[in-house]
Amino acid sequence: MYQIIKQILHTGIKSEKPPQPDDALRSQVQEINAQILKYVGRALAIRHVDAGSCNGCELEIHCLNNPYYNIEGMGIHFVASPRHADMLLVTGPVSRHMEVALKRTFDATPDPKLVVAVGDCGRDGGIFGTSYASCGGVTSVIPVDAVVPGCPPTPVAILQGILTAVSRRV
Amino acid sequence: MRLDDFPKLFTKLHGAMPVWHGSVDAKDLRALCEQVLHGGGKLLALWGEDCSDISPDVQGTTREAGYALHVALVTAPGLLVLTLPVDQNKPAFPDLSDLFPAADRMQRNIADMLGLHPAEGGDHRKWTRHASWPGNAHPLRKSFDINATHATEMDAYQFVPVTGNGVHEIAVGPVHAGIIEVGHFHFSVIGEKVLRLEERFGYKHKGIEKRFEGMSLEQGAKLAGRISGDTTVAYAWAYALAVESVTHTTAPLRAQWLRAMFLELERLLNHLGDLGYLGNDAALGFGFAQFWILKEDLLRMNSELFGHRYLMDRIVPGGVSVDIDSATHTRIFETLQHIASTVSTLKNIYDEHAGVQDRFITTGRVTPDLAAQLGLTGLAGRASGQAWDLRAQFPCAPYDQLEVLMATHRNGDVAARVTVRFEEITESIRLIRAILEKLPQGESRCAIGEVQSVHPGIGWVEGWRGEVLIALHTGSDNLIHRLHAHDPSWQNWPVLEHAVIGNIVPDFPLINKSFNLSYSGVDL
Known part of the structure; x- marks a missing residue:
């Protein structure tokens, strides 16, 4: 125990300031009540759904939980079920084999809900495109509120996408 | 014969x-x-x-x-x-x-x-x-149009039935509870004990191998680096080797050494991340926080020095797309020094933490005999007495001058896979230091020519998870006719089904993470 406490004190606080929302990432007019957004913006539950990614975007989403980005410190946490979620964070081109599962996950998420598509593939299918096996971007299967491009997008960019989706459109 | x-x-x-x-x-x-x-x-x-x-x-x-x-x-x-x-x-x-x-x-x-x-x-x-x-x-038949969509049918799949008094089933996935790739796990259990696990994958199939067909040798490099994002360096290197084999190109010596440095950086990134999650899955959140600080330090160094956090597209056919100068050496040495000393402290904490060791030891055991029979490979294989490591057995440059020390253990449990990771972190840091000290001067990239060979091009690289293979078949037009990408997860996923037998369901996430296999790499 002494070693653990010593190491924690030695490490210090690594958390950095969060980025600001970016209107450029918005993909559609948000219809959600501003009051609700104000609320969920401070206590947001996110369900991550991999819809067919290469796993690169997942690596960066993991990083959001590290002490530098400290996403939980902002009141945002990842939950184990869409039933508990305010937001779906979706990666990958949507493979045709994941189309049904993604729709069901969306349907299982209570309203009001937000969707953020992560990565170049989440935006439009990216390098994998559209084919017999890929539906392309997330928006071809479920409605999307914000898109975060990048291959993979950095944790700061993903955080910015999340904050953009929950912030009220001016 | x-x-x-x-x-x-x-x-x-x-x-x-x-x-x-x-x-x-x-x-x-x-x-x-x-x-x-x-x-x-x-x-x-x-x-x-x-x-x-x-x-x-x-x-x-x-x-x-x-x-x-x-x-x-x-x-x-x-x-x-x-x-x-x-x-x-x-x-x-x-x-x-x-x-x-x-x-x-x-x-x-x-x-x-x-x-x-x-x-x-x-x-x-x-x-x-x-x-x-x-x-x-x-x-993958040539008559099949990649853009054609087909009427979907019912996906009927017959899992192996397990019957008996008190047997019940737990179906998990494809969408899992964590931040993780998608796949289906079908458990048959009695009480908390797992009788049988059957995996079902294919959810992430996005037509990668079909997508390769008809691409030029240059175009294919980017896609090869996105077969499995956490293994991008190993795939990019294997792809480059395959292209260089069919075009009879030899990358400049300096590029070969830099490629090995990238591969070892990728191994470090993944091992640091996994050790953090393994602590987390054993209820030691402190471990996650500490290891992921180190991982982030390394990612930021990669971004700053090489232009990409995960080193995607840094290895290209003919060499590498980014070179380093001597000022860079100091920055890398300092980062590695910090990681080495902190990992040493954290290893002592893991080793002496009774709660963590209680979860790790004897959990998810694969005996050396079973591992040999089923062909367990890579890092998980080395934790079960399967002494295979391309860097030690078939060392190409620069490994032929670095005498890679292979980490092997025989217990085959979560603890052994953790130990192999710790030892490989130490070895990778030693290798990167040695590479920087002996890095040859000269060019870091050369042009690749036309296809010279009627044989397939083979790239074979010891990625952090195990052996990655790229087999490249070219047509008569310098384009890719067929490309097969092989991930070590093909060998290791079936062994996971055996590793969990007799364990309790709540230990499955820990066992699964101790293997940390790729879904994208096998679904393609």
């Missing part, structure tokens, strides 16, 4: 790795596989190819048959790639799953994707295909 003769009978391919290629008939294929097995060798990969659109005069008799089955076997002198012509009027090949259990899913993948079946024996259930294209259509 005797195995001892193959270096004389077959063609040695251009490149640093010892790889031979030759054509065989069905009888010789079985005979050679049996000899490889009894000689202590193993199956690396199995893939098929539709050759019907290539004129027979281009690549000889193999092409006349219509289809080809390719088998990559690891033997004492090196990698043996065998090509079996398969008649398009009788698309069948000899079953190899009785010799190599790992062949089972690869054969089912070939049946789905290309319509070639084992002649007799083997599991005939579908594997990669779910419902997005009909059973009589095969995406």
Whole structure:
């Protein structure tokens, strides 16, 4: 125990300031009540759904939980079920084999809900495109509120996408 | 045909790795596989190819048959790639799953994707295909249009039933509870104890191998780096080796050394991340926070020095796309020094933490005998007494001058896989330091020429998870005719089914994480 406490004190606080929302990432007019957004913006539950990614975007989403980005410190946490979620964070081109599962996950998420598509593939299918096996971007299967491009997008960019989706459109 | 003769009978391919290629008939294929097995060798990969659109005069008799089955076997002198012509009027090949259990899913993948079946024996259930294209259509046939969409059908899949008093089933996935890739786990349990686990994958199939067809050799590099995002360096290197093999190119020496540094950085990133999660899954959140600070430090260093956090697209055919100067050396040395000293502290904390050790020791055990029988490979294999590491056994430059120390243990439990990771972190840091100290001067990239070889190009690299293989078949037009990417997860996923038997369900996430296998790398 002494070693653990010593190491924690030695490490210090690594958390950095969060980025600001970016209107450029918005993909559609948000219809959600501003009051609700104000609320969920401070206590947001996110369900991550991999819809067919290469796993690169997942690596960066993991990083959001590290002490530098400290996403939980902002009141945002990842939950184990869409039933508990305010937001779906979706990666990958949507493979045709994941189309049904993604729709069901969306349907299982209570309203009001937000969707953020992560990565170049989440935006439009990216390098994998559209084919017999890929539906392309997330928006071809479920409605999307914000898109975060990048291959993979950095944790700061993903955080910015999340904050953009929950912030009220001016 | 005797195995001892193959270096004389077959063609040695251009490149640093010892790889031979030759054509065989069905009888010789079985005979050679049996000899490889009894000689202590193993199956690396199995893939098929539709050759019907290539004129027979281009690549000889193999092409006349219509289809080809390719088998990559690891033997004492090196990698043996065998090509079996398969008649398009009788698309069948000899079953190899009785010799190599790992062949089972690869054969089912070939049946789905290309319509070639084992002649007799083997599991005939579908594997990669779910419902997005009909059973009589095969995406890797040349007549199959990549852009055509098909009417979906019901995805009926028969799991092996487990019956008995008190047996019940737990179905998990495809969407899992964590930030993780998608796949389905079908548990049969009594109380908390797992009787049987059956995996079902294919959810992430996005047509990667079909997408490669017709790409130029340059274009393919970017896609190869996105087969499995956490292994991007190993895939990019394997792809570059395959291209360099068919074009008879040799990357400049400096590039070869830089590639190895990138590969070791990738190994560090993944091992640091996994050790953090393994602590987390054993309820030591402190471990996650500490290891992921180190991982982030390394990612930021990568971004700053090499322009990409995960080093995507840094290895290209002909060399590397980014070079370093001497100021960079200091920055890398400092970062590694900090990581080395902190990991040493954290290892002591993990080792002495009773709660963590209680979860790690004896959990998810794969004995060396079982590992050998099922062909467990890579990092997980080395934790179960399977002493295979390309960097030590078939060292290409620069590993031939670095004397890589292979980490091996025999307990085969979560604790052993944790220990292998700790030891490989130490070794990778030593290797990167040695690479920087001895880094040759000169160019770091050269041009690649036209295709020179009628043989496949093979890239074979010890990624952080295990052996990654890229097999590149070119057509007569300098374009990719067929590309097969093989991830070590093909071998290791079936062993996970055995590792969890008799364990309690709540230990599954810990066991799964201790293997940390790729879904994208096998679904393709």
